Each structure stands twice: as C-alpha cells, then as structure tokens.
Amino acid sequence: MTAAPADLLIDRPAVDDGAALWRLAKDSEKLDLNxxxxxxxxxxxxxxxxxxxxxxxxxxxxxxxxxxxxxxxDTLLVWQVAVDGAHRGLGIAAKLLDALTARLAAERGVTEVETTITPGNTASERLFTSFATRHGARVEREVLFGAEHFPDGPHDPEVLYRIGPLTDLTAR
Structure with missing residues (x-):
C-alpha cells in the first residue's frame, strides 16, 4: 500500500459536502446507496x-x-466508508477511521467501534480487522440482520463487528 498524500486534510463534513459523499457512495458500487x-x-x-x-x-x-x-x-457505529476510486489503496480509509476515533475518544470517550459488513466484502473486513490490530482491540462478530430481515428483496446478511476496547487512539 502506498502512503496517503501528505496534503490530505481530514475534517468534519459540511452540508456542501453532501452531494460529493452521495457520489462517492454511488461510485463505490459496494455500499447501499441512500x-x-x-x-x-x-x-x-x-x-x-x-x-x-x-x-x-x-x-x-x-x-x-x-x-x-x-x-x-461510548460506542461509535460506523455507517459507511468510501474512498474515490482514483485514491484507493493509499490508506485513506484507515486514516479517516483512525482520525475519527481519536477525535471521538477525546471529545466523547469512545472506547468501542461497531460496524456491519456483508460477507465477501474483503476490503471492509481488512479495514476493520487492521484497525482493531492497530489499536490493540479484539473483534467479535455476529449476524446482526439476517437476509430474512430485509423487506426489499434479496440482501446479504449484515454481520456486526464489535471492536474494543480500543487503546492508543492518538491519530496516526
């Protein structure tokens, strides 16, 4: 993996970013598009x-x-993570996750992270298991929502990843 660009700025989104976030989610072809x-x-x-x-x-x-x-x-539920196709493989998703959890540990006392991942989404599995390793945390997995819970047609189950307790949350 190549390092994230040095001029990368990570901050809070603003309303004016909403359209860009929607496009990034749409272009990911992995996320459920809201x-x-x-x-x-x-x-x-x-x-x-x-x-x-x-x-x-x-x-x-x-x-x-x-x-x-x-x-x-004390638990952050991560809803979605997306990176523009031209910027994938640079560690941007990991930097985002590390920076967000460091900020929320300082501001709100976050000690655990949860997310759901559909089976076969290896990029997300790698992102969150490597996050757990970086922060000395265990990962527990269980099906949160089975396919039968989704009313709008076939949907893979959503597996809950519970990561914690987190240590060393200084932004990297």
Missing part, C-alpha cells in the same frame, strides 16, 4: 461523528459516517 437527501442530512446532523478526507483542491476524496449508539454512549 438518497441524496440523507447524505445532506448526515452532513448537517452527524458531522460531529463523521469525517471527510479532502484532496489538495479541497474536494472530498473519501468519507466515513457514523453515530454514537444511544444505548451505548
């Missing part, structure tokens, strides 16, 4: 628990969206 409206709302209402990576021109080249679990306030 409405463009939902990405605008996400950038407004969950900017504090999300992060965007900006290239030299200031435009988003990647993002991670998440929220704090209401019943587990």
């Amino acid at each position: 409405s463009s409206y939902s990405y605008l709302l996400w950038c407004r209402d969950f900017a504090g628990t999300s992060a965007v990576a900006r290239g030299a021109d200031g435009e988003p080249v990647g993002f991670v969206t998440g929220y704090m679990r209401p019943d587990r306030p």
Whole structure:
C-alpha cells in the first residue's frame, strides 16, 4: 500500500459536502446507496461523528459516517466508508477511521467501534480487522440482520463487528 498524500486534510463534513459523499457512495458500487437527501442530512446532523478526507483542491476524496449508539454512549457505529476510486489503496480509509476515533475518544470517550459488513466484502473486513490490530482491540462478530430481515428483496446478511476496547487512539 502506498502512503496517503501528505496534503490530505481530514475534517468534519459540511452540508456542501453532501452531494460529493452521495457520489462517492454511488461510485463505490459496494455500499447501499441512500438518497441524496440523507447524505445532506448526515452532513448537517452527524458531522460531529463523521469525517471527510479532502484532496489538495479541497474536494472530498473519501468519507466515513457514523453515530454514537444511544444505548451505548461510548460506542461509535460506523455507517459507511468510501474512498474515490482514483485514491484507493493509499490508506485513506484507515486514516479517516483512525482520525475519527481519536477525535471521538477525546471529545466523547469512545472506547468501542461497531460496524456491519456483508460477507465477501474483503476490503471492509481488512479495514476493520487492521484497525482493531492497530489499536490493540479484539473483534467479535455476529449476524446482526439476517437476509430474512430485509423487506426489499434479496440482501446479504449484515454481520456486526464489535471492536474494543480500543487503546492508543492518538491519530496516526
């Protein structure tokens, strides 16, 4: 893997980033695409628990969206991670995840991360298991939603990855 560009800026998304996040999710061809409206709302209402990576021109080249679990306030649920095709393989997703969790550990006391991954999504499996290794955490897996839970046609099960407790959350 090549290193992420030195001029990469990771910060909170703004409403004006919503359209770009929607396009990145759409172009990923892996993520369940939400409405463009939902990405605008996400950038407004969950900017504090999300992060965007900006290239030299200031435009988003990647993002991670998440929220704090209401019943587990020390747990960040990562909703989506996407990186522009031209910027994949540079470690941007890992930098986003590390920076977001470091920020939320300092601001909100995050000690665990959860996400769901469909079987066969090896890129996400690698991203989250390597994240756990970097932060000295264990990974527990269980099916959160089976295929039978989805009303809109065939859908792979969503496997919950629970990662924690996290140690050494200084941004890398």
